[in-house]
Amino acid sequence: MIGDLLYLIFAMIFGLLLLGIHRKVIARIQRRPGPPVWQEILHALKFSFKSTWIPQTASDTLFVSVVLIAIGIWTAAFFVVLAGGNLLIIFGIYMLHKIVEHGFGLSSGSPYGKFGGVRSVISAASEIPLFVSVAAVVIFTGSLEIGDIVAWQEQAGPLILAVFPAALAMYVVILSKFPFSPFSIVESKEIVSGYKTEHFGVWRAGLEACNGLKTYVLLLTFIAVFFGPLPFLLILLAMILITVSISFICAFSPMLSPFDSVTIQTLFTGLMLIYVVYLGVYG
Amino acid sequence: MKKKTAGRIAGIAAVAGTGATLLSELGTVPPWLGIAVVVVTFPLFLLFLGLWWMARETDADIPFLGY
Amino acid sequence: MTTAGGTPLFLLEFGDIVISFTPYTTSLFILALVFTLLVIASRPERQLDIAFGTDAYMTKEISLSEMRFRRFMAIACGLASMGAVVTGDLFDFCLFTALVGICNVGIVAAVKSRHVQNAAYQYGLVALAATVLLFGGSAMVAATTGTLSLPILATGTLPAVPLAVKAFIVIGVMGEGMAPFYAAKAEMFRAPGAPYVIMCSLSSLLIFLRVIEVVVQL
Numbered sequence: 115m116i117g118d119l120l121y122l123i124f125a126m127i128f129g130l131l132l133l134g135i136h137r138k139v140i141a142r143i144q145r146r147p148g149p150p151v152w153q154e155i156l157h158a159l160k161f162s163f164k165s166t167w168i169p170q171t172a173s174d175t176l177f178v179s180v181v182l183i184a185i186g187i188w189t190a191a192f193f194v195v196l197a198g199g200n201l202l203i204i205f206g207i208y209m210l211h212k213i214v215e216h217g218f219g220l221s222s223g224s225p226y227g228k229f230g231g232v233r234s235v236i237s238a239a240s241e242i243p244l245f246v247s248v249a250a251v252v253i254f255t256g257s258l259e260i261g262d263i264v265a266w267q268e269q270a271g272p273l274i275l276a277v278f279p280a281a282l283a284m285y286v287v288i289l290s291k292f293p294f295s296p297f298s299i300v301e302s303k304e305i306v307s308g309y310k311t312e313h314f315g316v317w318r319a320g321l322e323a324c325n326g327l328k329t330y331v332l333l334l335t336f337i338a339v340f341f342g343p344l345p346f347l348l349i350l351l352a353m354i355l356i357t358v359s360i361s362f363i364c365a366f367s368p369m370l371s372p373f374d375s376v377t378i379q380t381l382f383t384g385l386m387l388i389y390v391v392y393l394g395v396y397g
Numbered sequence: 398m399k400k401k402t403a404g405r406i407a408g409i410a411a412v413a414g415t416g417a418t419l420l421s422e423l424g425t426v427p428p429w430l431g432i433a434v435v436v437v438t439f440p441l442f443l444l445f446l447g448l449w450w451m452a453r454e455t456d457a458d459i460p461f462l463g464y
Numbered sequence: 465m466t467t468a469g470g471t472p473l474f475l476l477e478f479g480d481i482v483i484s485f486t487p488y489t490t491s492l493f494i495l496a497l498v499f500t501l502l503v504i505a506s507r508p509e510r511q512l513d514i515a516f517g518t519d520a521y522m523t524k525e526i527s528l529s530e531m532r533f534r535r536f537m538a539i540a541c542g543l544a545s546m547g548a549v550v551t552g553d554l555f556d557f558c559l560f561t562a563l564v565g566i567c568n569v570g571i572v573a574a575v576k577s578r579h580v581q582n583a584a585y586q587y588g589l590v591a592l593a594a595t596v597l598l599f600g601g602s603a604m605v606a607a608t609t610g611t612l613s614l615p616i617l618a619t620g621t622l623p624a625v626p627l628a629v630k631a632f633i634v635i636g637v638m639g640e641g642m643a644p645f646y647a648a649k650a651e652m653f654r655a656p657g658a659p660y661v662i663m664c665s666l667s668s669l670l671i672f673l674r675v676i677e678v679v680v681q682l
Contacts, residue, residue, distance in 0.1 A: 119418055119435065162447035171523055175506030176659050178444075183498065185440035190491070193432045202488050206673045210495060213666045220658035223509040223523070232653045235665045245676055252680070316447035323443055 122192055122327075125334075128350070129326030130154040132333070132357045133293065139361035140294060158322035166315030171223035180217035181313070181320040187211065188327040195334050198261025201248055204335050208287075211328065212238055215300055215309045218321070222312030230308025233372050234300040237290070237379065246386040247287075250280035251339060253393050260338055267342030274340040279389045281340045285356075286382055288332050292360050296367040297375045333357070400452035407445035414438035482552040482615050488677060492549040492670055499666050500542030503535060508657035524656045530574045531657070538660040541567035545667040549674045554602045554612040557678060558636070561598060564667045565591035565640045568649075571664055575655040583651030587641070594639020601632030605682065618681040625682045637675040641668030 134154040141148020168174045191207040194200070212234050219231020252258060254276055255266040267273055274281045290297035301308035313321055333353045337344065341352065370378065414435045421431025472484040485493070508531060510523040526534075544567055548560035569588045572580050606612050608629070609622040616622070641649050641664070649668075653661055 116415070116418055116422065119415065122435075122439065163451050165453070166448065166451055171510040171512055173506050173509035173658050176502055176509070176662075179502055179506075181444060182440040185443060186436050187495075189439045190432075190436045193436070197432075200488055202673070202677060203491055206488070206492060209669050209673060210666075213499075213662060213669060216653075216665055217658065217662050220653070220661060221509055223511045223656075223658075225512060225514070228511070228653070232650055235653070236650050238669070249680075258680075316444060316451055319447050320440070320444050 118193070118196065121196075122189065125192060125330040126323055126326045127155060128353075129328065129330035130158060130322065131326075132329050132353060133325065135354060136292060136294075136357050136361045136364070139358050140365040143362065143365035154322065154326070158319050158326070161314070161322060162316050162319035164315040166317065169222055169224075169312055172312070173221045173223075176217060176221040177313075178317070180214055180221060181317050181324075183217070184211070184214045184324040185320055185327070187214065188324055188331055191331045192327060192334075195260060195331055195338065198259060198264065201251070201258045201260055201263070201335075201339065204260075204331075205245065205248065208332070209238070211291075218313060219309035219311075224312045226306040226311040227309055229305045230300050230311065233305075234309060236372065237297065237299060237376055246383065246390050247277075247280035247283040249390045250277045250386075250393055253277075253390070260335070263339055264343050272341050277340075277393075279386065281336075283382060283386045284336055284340070286379070288336060288356075289360055289363060290379070291328065291332060292364060294364040294369075295360070296364070296370045297379065298369065299372045299375050302369050329357075398448060398452065400449060400454060403445045403448040403452055407442055407449050410438040410442035410445065414442060480613065481556065482613065483550050484552050484615060485550060489550050489674070492673055493546055496542055496546040496549060496666070496670055499663065500539060500546070503538045503542060503659045503663060506659045507531075508534075508659060511656040526657055533574045534571055534657055534660045537567050537570035537573070538663040541571060541663045541667050545670045548671045552614045554605055554614060554617070554678070555599075557614075557674070558595075558598045558602045558633075561637055561640055561671050561675075562591075562595045564671055565595070568641060568652075568664045568667065571660050572652045572655045575657075577654060579651055580655045583649065583654075587649050587652060591640050594636045596636075597632045597639065598636030601629050601636055604629045604632070614678060614681070620681075630679045630682055634675055634679055637671055640671060641665070 131152060131154070134149070134151040137153060138148045138151050168177055187207045187210055191204055194203050194207075215234035216231040219227040219229070219234065221227075248258070251263060251273065254273065255263045257263060257266070263273070270276075286297075289295050292298065293301065299308075301310060305311070310318065310321060330353070333356055334349070336356070337349055337352050344352065417426065417431045417434035417438075420426045421428045472486050473490060474485040476483040476485070508526045510525060512521055512523055514521045541564060544560050544563040548557055548564060551557050551560060565588075568591070569584050572584045575581070602612065605617070605625055608625055609617060611617060611622065617625075649664065652664060655661055
């Protein structure tokens with residue numbers, strides 16, 4: 115159990131390292147030297163040493179507690195995945211991350227933060243394909259518990275072979291949560307840093323910690339649900355490979371406008387719905 | 398916030414989190430309670446640790462006001 | 465008895481209505497509770513607006529009476545979403561969902577901004593129309609299976625509920641504030657008062673998360 119606590123801290127740092135690798139790969143593809151891979155870890159540390167206060171216009175309780183909630187929900191998600199708990203809880207937490215982003219943006223009173231927050235909520239269309247991919251997983255494994263899904267794969271082989279479109283849908287969902295992705299309209303540069311704009315110093319360090327943990331948990335869930343039981347080092351390797359594949363997509367595609375981003379995600383949803391209805395009827 | 402207050406809160410959160418984990422390992426408290434305490438204390442610990450080490454111990458610099 | 469949300473940790477019985485706290489519903493409940501407490505504890509922020517073309521900017525203040533009313537509506541909305549995520553009765557779920565829709569309009573109803581009022585009006589119309597599907601869906605569930613109790617429906621011994629009825633219930637909930645009907649709602653977030661406005665999006669996400677669990681086990 116104490117091991118779990120250490121694993122939690124490791125997950126946070128490794129998640130930040132993945133984000134650093136992500137930046138490095140994008141930079142190399144674009145023929146820039148790019149920051150060192152541990153830059154995101156340094157970033158989080160740097161922010162935590164900066165002088166910190168609460169903006170005068172902010173709703174102070176919300177401004178601070180939303181950072182606590184952000185780290186708290188992903189800590190909870192981490193333990194749920196570790197215990198092989200319910201997949202719905204993970205996705206519930208994923209959707210609640212939207213509310214947290216909304217809270218980050220709105221609580222400061224800054225218009226840039228607010229636009230970021232509102233964009234985060236309007237892109238809620240991207241979450242629905244995720245639920246559809248859950249439906250596809252349930253049709254095959256008959257359970258929503260991650261533990262059962264992993265056990266099922268031990269018998270029948272990786273789920274990614276059985277329900278490839280569902281894996282693709284969840285991949286898109288993970289992609290939308292990565293920085294610099296075509297769907298990351300919540301922090302695009304025309305609104306400064308979007309919902310993060312007004313959270314500086316220690317608050318931002320907390321947000322970075324949450325991002326590291328979030329990246330790790332989402333990739334861990336993806337690997338557990340679609341690749342089944344793997345040894346620990348292989349999981350880490352798979353995480354790096356998935357991150358690099360996402361970096362390639364991010365490096366080659368421009369950021370979409372909010373309208374286009376939501377439209378494309380909704381199209382994905384439509385395709386996934388057709389696929390699941392097909393599975394349900396003929397599968 | 399004073400450096401001391403932030404340090405104390407971070408310390409209490411760290412002790413509570415590790416304590417609850419240890420107790421659930423020994424079987425004194427159910428495992429879900431140990432995890433619930435960690436979920437609450439871990440963010441508190443991280444944030445107040447940051448607030449503790451960034452807090453100033455001396456007075457701030459006097460800003461340069463021009464010649 | 466295992467449901468889609470996991471094995472119930474605790475059952476609260478009101479006659480034949482059984483409220484079950486599964487790991488899933490409990491986590492949703494706790495989140496609704498945390499945000500409701502935040503609504504009670506925090507003061508609204510002061511939104512900054514830049515006077516276009518100049519260097520001037522102004523802050524929007526919320527008057528005390530307006531704040532009190534909106535805080536009340538936001539707490540009511542929090543209570544309604546707490547009810548919706550744990551209830552063990554399909555009709556109660558629909559009632560709480562409709563209440564969430566009404567409270568969402570209430571949260572921004574006191575804001576003196578034309579855009580917000582227009583958005584709230586349009587959202588109200590969509591939410592009203594959606595209740596027809598919602599309650600119609602639950603009535604059809606009662607007609608096909610003879611019960612509205614979710615734990616009994618989850619046993620799987622009753623006649624299957626038609627797919628269209630499930631779709632009715634999901635679309636009904638989506639009308640209360642999920643994409644694609646979200647378009648009207650987005651404009652409501654122009655309103656100042658972050659802790660209250662967050663309740664609008666939180667409540668619709670929570671009821672949507674619950675309806676997934678409800679529909680999976682129908």
